[in-house]
Amino acid sequence: MPSEALHSAGTIAFVAYRIGLTGGIGSGKNAAAEIFASLGAEVIDTDAVARSLTWRGGAALGAIAAQFGPGALAPDGSLDMARMRSRVFSDAQAARRFEAIVQPLVKEACLRRARESRAVYVVLIVPLLREAGRKALGVDRVARVECPAEVRVARIVRRSGLREAEVRRIVAAQAGNEARLARADDSIDNAGELETLRVRVEALHREYLLLARPA
Ligand code: ATP
Numbered sequence: 351m352p353s354e355a356l357h358s359a360g361t362i363a364f365v366a367y368r369i370g371l372t373g374g375i376g377s378g379k380n381a382a383a384e385i386f387a388s389l390g391a392e393v394i395d396t397d398a399v400a401r402s403l404t405w406r407g408g409a410a411l412g413a414i415a416a417q418f419g420p421g422a423l424a425p426d427g428s429l430d431m432a433r434m435r436s437r438v439f440s441d442a443q444a445a446r447r448f449e450a451i452v453q454p455l456v457k458e459a460c461l462r463r464a465r466e467s468r469a470v471y472v473v474l475i476v477p478l479l480r481e482a483g484r485k486a487l488g489v490d491r492v493a494r495v496e497c498p499a500e501v502r503v504a505r506i507v508r509r510s511g512l513r514e515a516e517v518r519r520i521v522a523a524q525a526g527n528e529a530r531l532a533r534a535d536d537s538i539d540n541a542g543e544l545e546t547l548r549v550r551v552e553a554l555h556r557e558y559l560l561l562a563r564p565a
Contacts, residue, residue, distance in 0.1 A: 367562035373495030378540035404429035494534035
Protein backbone atom coordinates (compact mmCIF):
# COMPACT_ATOMS: atom_id res chain seq x y z
CA MET A 351 0.00 0.00 0.00
CA PRO A 352 1.98 3.05 -1.17
CA SER A 353 0.01 5.78 0.52
CA GLU A 354 -3.30 6.01 2.20
CA ALA A 355 -6.26 8.29 1.63
CA LEU A 356 -7.71 9.63 4.83
CA HIS A 357 -11.13 11.20 4.90
CA SER A 358 -11.03 14.14 7.24
CA ALA A 359 -13.56 16.97 7.37
CA GLY A 360 -14.90 15.89 3.99
CA THR A 361 -11.55 16.13 2.20
CA ILE A 362 -9.13 13.43 1.19
CA ALA A 363 -5.59 13.94 2.40
CA PHE A 364 -2.71 11.73 1.33
CA VAL A 365 -0.44 10.49 4.06
CA ALA A 366 3.16 9.69 3.19
CA TYR A 367 4.39 6.08 3.20
CA ARG A 368 5.22 5.22 6.80
CA ILE A 369 8.17 3.23 8.15
CA GLY A 370 8.10 2.22 11.82
CA LEU A 371 11.68 2.24 13.13
CA THR A 372 11.98 0.12 16.23
CA GLY A 373 14.57 -1.73 18.32
CA GLY A 374 15.76 -2.18 21.88
CA ILE A 375 17.25 0.48 24.09
CA GLY A 376 20.57 1.75 22.76
CA SER A 377 20.32 -0.32 19.57
CA GLY A 378 20.85 2.76 17.38
CA LYS A 379 17.35 3.92 16.38
CA ASN A 380 18.34 7.58 16.62
CA ALA A 381 21.62 7.00 14.80
CA ALA A 382 19.74 5.26 11.97
CA ALA A 383 17.01 7.92 11.96
CA GLU A 384 19.60 10.69 11.61
CA ILE A 385 20.90 9.00 8.46
CA PHE A 386 17.36 8.59 7.06
CA ALA A 387 16.80 12.29 7.75
CA SER A 388 20.05 13.25 6.00
CA LEU A 389 18.72 11.38 2.94
CA GLY A 390 15.51 13.40 2.95
CA ALA A 391 13.07 11.32 5.01
CA GLU A 392 10.81 13.01 7.54
CA VAL A 393 11.64 11.63 10.99
CA ILE A 394 9.06 11.69 13.77
CA ASP A 395 10.12 10.68 17.28
CA THR A 396 6.91 9.34 18.81
CA ASP A 397 8.31 9.61 22.36
CA ALA A 398 9.04 13.30 21.81
CA VAL A 399 5.50 13.77 20.44
CA ALA A 400 4.07 12.06 23.55
CA ARG A 401 6.18 14.28 25.83
CA SER A 402 5.06 17.44 24.05
CA LEU A 403 1.42 16.51 24.71
CA THR A 404 2.02 16.65 28.45
CA TRP A 405 4.09 19.83 28.64
CA ARG A 406 2.44 23.04 29.74
CA GLY A 407 -0.40 23.76 27.31
CA GLY A 408 -0.14 20.23 25.85
CA ALA A 409 -3.24 18.72 24.21
CA ALA A 410 -3.47 15.79 26.65
CA LEU A 411 -3.52 17.82 29.88
CA GLY A 412 -7.24 18.65 29.98
CA ALA A 413 -8.31 15.01 29.69
CA ILE A 414 -5.63 13.89 32.14
CA ALA A 415 -6.74 16.42 34.77
CA ALA A 416 -10.40 15.42 34.20
CA GLN A 417 -9.57 11.72 34.71
CA PHE A 418 -6.92 11.90 37.41
CA GLY A 419 -7.77 15.16 39.16
CA PRO A 420 -5.96 18.51 39.10
CA GLY A 421 -3.27 16.98 41.38
CA ALA A 422 -1.94 15.20 38.30
CA LEU A 423 -0.54 18.53 37.13
CA ALA A 424 2.53 20.31 38.51
CA PRO A 425 2.29 23.97 39.67
CA ASP A 426 3.59 25.15 36.27
CA GLY A 427 0.62 23.46 34.55
CA SER A 428 2.56 20.60 32.96
CA LEU A 429 2.04 16.94 33.85
CA ASP A 430 3.56 15.97 37.20
CA MET A 431 5.55 13.19 35.59
CA ALA A 432 7.01 11.69 38.78
CA ARG A 433 3.60 11.45 40.41
CA MET A 434 1.92 10.00 37.31
CA ARG A 435 4.74 7.50 36.85
CA SER A 436 4.40 6.17 40.38
CA ARG A 437 0.61 6.07 40.01
CA VAL A 438 0.57 4.05 36.76
CA PHE A 439 3.43 1.86 37.98
CA SER A 440 1.34 0.52 40.85
CA ASP A 441 -2.09 0.59 39.16
CA ALA A 442 -2.56 -1.24 35.85
CA GLN A 443 -6.02 0.24 35.33
CA ALA A 444 -4.69 3.78 35.76
CA ALA A 445 -1.92 2.93 33.29
CA ARG A 446 -4.54 1.83 30.75
CA ARG A 447 -6.62 4.98 31.29
CA PHE A 448 -3.54 7.13 30.85
CA GLU A 449 -2.57 5.31 27.65
CA ALA A 450 -6.15 5.60 26.36
CA ILE A 451 -5.84 9.39 26.61
CA VAL A 452 -2.33 9.82 25.27
CA GLN A 453 -2.12 7.19 22.52
CA PRO A 454 -4.90 8.52 20.24
CA LEU A 455 -3.42 12.02 20.54
CA VAL A 456 0.06 10.75 19.66
CA LYS A 457 -1.41 8.96 16.67
CA GLU A 458 -3.30 12.07 15.58
CA ALA A 459 -0.22 14.30 15.94
CA CYS A 460 1.97 11.83 14.02
CA LEU A 461 -0.56 11.48 11.21
CA ARG A 462 -0.86 15.25 11.00
CA ARG A 463 2.91 15.55 10.64
CA ALA A 464 2.90 12.75 8.04
CA ARG A 465 0.13 14.51 6.12
CA GLU A 466 1.91 17.86 6.18
CA SER A 467 5.26 16.42 5.20
CA ARG A 468 6.67 16.98 1.75
CA ALA A 469 8.99 13.98 2.17
CA VAL A 470 8.43 10.87 0.05
CA TYR A 471 8.29 8.72 3.17
CA VAL A 472 8.15 9.20 6.92
CA VAL A 473 10.17 7.36 9.56
CA LEU A 474 8.37 6.99 12.88
CA ILE A 475 10.72 6.11 15.74
CA VAL A 476 8.77 3.82 18.09
CA PRO A 477 11.10 2.24 20.67
CA LEU A 478 8.82 -0.73 21.34
CA LEU A 479 6.55 -1.11 18.35
CA ARG A 480 3.97 -3.85 18.86
CA GLU A 481 1.46 -5.15 16.33
CA ALA A 482 -1.25 -2.96 17.90
CA GLY A 483 0.93 0.14 17.55
CA ARG A 484 1.77 -0.79 14.00
CA LYS A 485 -1.92 -0.88 13.16
CA ALA A 486 -2.78 2.24 15.16
CA LEU A 487 -0.13 4.32 13.39
CA GLY A 488 -0.94 2.78 10.01
CA VAL A 489 2.69 1.74 9.58
CA ASP A 490 3.33 0.33 6.10
CA ARG A 491 6.63 -1.32 6.93
CA VAL A 492 8.68 -2.09 10.03
CA ALA A 493 12.47 -1.76 10.21
CA ARG A 494 14.19 -3.09 13.30
CA VAL A 495 17.64 -2.00 14.46
CA GLU A 496 19.59 -4.96 15.79
CA CYS A 497 22.62 -4.82 18.02
CA PRO A 498 23.97 -7.38 20.53
CA ALA A 499 23.27 -6.56 24.19
CA GLU A 500 26.99 -6.33 25.04
CA VAL A 501 27.60 -3.65 22.40
CA ARG A 502 24.50 -1.74 23.46
CA VAL A 503 25.59 -1.79 27.11
CA ALA A 504 29.02 -0.39 26.20
CA ARG A 505 27.49 2.36 24.01
CA ILE A 506 24.89 3.36 26.62
CA VAL A 507 27.58 3.52 29.33
CA ARG A 508 29.60 5.81 27.07
CA ARG A 509 26.54 7.94 26.29
CA SER A 510 25.05 8.21 29.78
CA GLY A 511 27.94 7.81 32.20
CA LEU A 512 25.76 5.36 34.19
CA ARG A 513 27.49 2.41 35.85
CA GLU A 514 27.82 -0.68 33.70
CA ALA A 515 25.94 -2.93 36.15
CA GLU A 516 22.98 -0.55 36.13
CA VAL A 517 22.87 -0.35 32.33
CA ARG A 518 23.10 -4.15 32.16
CA ARG A 519 20.04 -4.34 34.43
CA ILE A 520 18.07 -1.86 32.29
CA VAL A 521 18.89 -3.73 29.06
CA ALA A 522 18.02 -7.11 30.64
CA ALA A 523 14.72 -5.74 32.01
CA GLN A 524 13.71 -4.72 28.48
CA ALA A 525 14.40 -8.11 26.94
CA GLY A 526 10.82 -9.37 27.50
CA ASN A 527 9.35 -6.30 25.80
CA GLU A 528 11.69 -6.68 22.87
CA ALA A 529 10.47 -10.25 22.37
CA ARG A 530 7.00 -8.82 21.74
CA LEU A 531 8.00 -6.34 19.04
CA ALA A 532 6.01 -6.31 15.82
CA ARG A 533 7.39 -8.56 13.10
CA ALA A 534 10.03 -6.64 11.17
CA ASP A 535 10.12 -6.43 7.38
CA ASP A 536 13.67 -5.10 7.39
CA SER A 537 16.53 -5.68 9.75
CA ILE A 538 19.22 -3.04 10.30
CA ASP A 539 22.39 -4.49 11.77
CA ASN A 540 24.15 -1.91 13.94
CA ALA A 541 26.81 -4.03 15.61
CA GLY A 542 29.57 -2.38 13.59
CA GLU A 543 30.84 1.05 12.63
CA LEU A 544 28.58 4.01 11.89
CA GLU A 545 29.81 3.88 8.30
CA THR A 546 28.42 0.33 7.98
CA LEU A 547 25.11 1.54 9.40
CA ARG A 548 25.06 4.31 6.80
CA VAL A 549 25.56 1.85 3.93
CA ARG A 550 22.64 -0.29 5.16
CA VAL A 551 20.36 2.71 5.69
CA GLU A 552 21.21 4.06 2.23
CA ALA A 553 20.24 0.70 0.70
CA LEU A 554 16.92 0.74 2.57
CA HIS A 555 16.36 4.35 1.54
CA ARG A 556 16.56 3.32 -2.13
CA GLU A 557 14.04 0.52 -1.48
CA TYR A 558 11.69 2.82 0.40
CA LEU A 559 11.71 5.37 -2.41
CA LEU A 560 10.54 2.63 -4.77
CA LEU A 561 7.93 1.32 -2.33
CA ALA A 562 6.61 4.80 -1.61
CA ARG A 563 6.45 5.74 -5.28
CA PRO A 564 5.88 2.56 -7.24
CA ALA A 565 6.56 2.87 -10.99
P1 ATP B 1 17.37 4.72 23.02
O1 ATP B 1 16.58 3.48 22.93
O2 ATP B 1 18.02 4.88 24.36
O3 ATP B 1 16.66 5.96 22.57
P2 ATP B 1 18.67 4.38 20.44
O4 ATP B 1 18.19 3.02 20.04
O5 ATP B 1 18.05 5.55 19.76
O6 ATP B 1 18.64 4.55 22.02
P3 ATP B 1 21.16 5.62 19.79
O7 ATP B 1 20.94 6.75 20.73
O8 ATP B 1 21.06 5.88 18.33
O9 ATP B 1 20.24 4.39 20.19
O10 ATP B 1 22.58 4.94 20.05
C1 ATP B 1 23.02 4.65 21.37
C2 ATP B 1 24.42 5.24 21.57
O11 ATP B 1 25.32 4.52 20.73
C3 ATP B 1 24.53 6.70 21.15
O12 ATP B 1 25.44 7.33 22.00
C4 ATP B 1 25.07 6.62 19.73
O13 ATP B 1 25.82 7.75 19.39
C5 ATP B 1 25.94 5.37 19.79
N1 ATP B 1 25.98 4.62 18.54
C6 ATP B 1 24.93 4.22 17.80
N2 ATP B 1 25.35 3.50 16.74
C7 ATP B 1 26.69 3.45 16.82
C8 ATP B 1 27.72 2.84 16.02
N3 ATP B 1 27.42 2.13 14.94
N4 ATP B 1 28.99 2.99 16.41
C9 ATP B 1 29.30 3.69 17.53
N5 ATP B 1 28.40 4.28 18.33
C10 ATP B 1 27.10 4.16 17.98
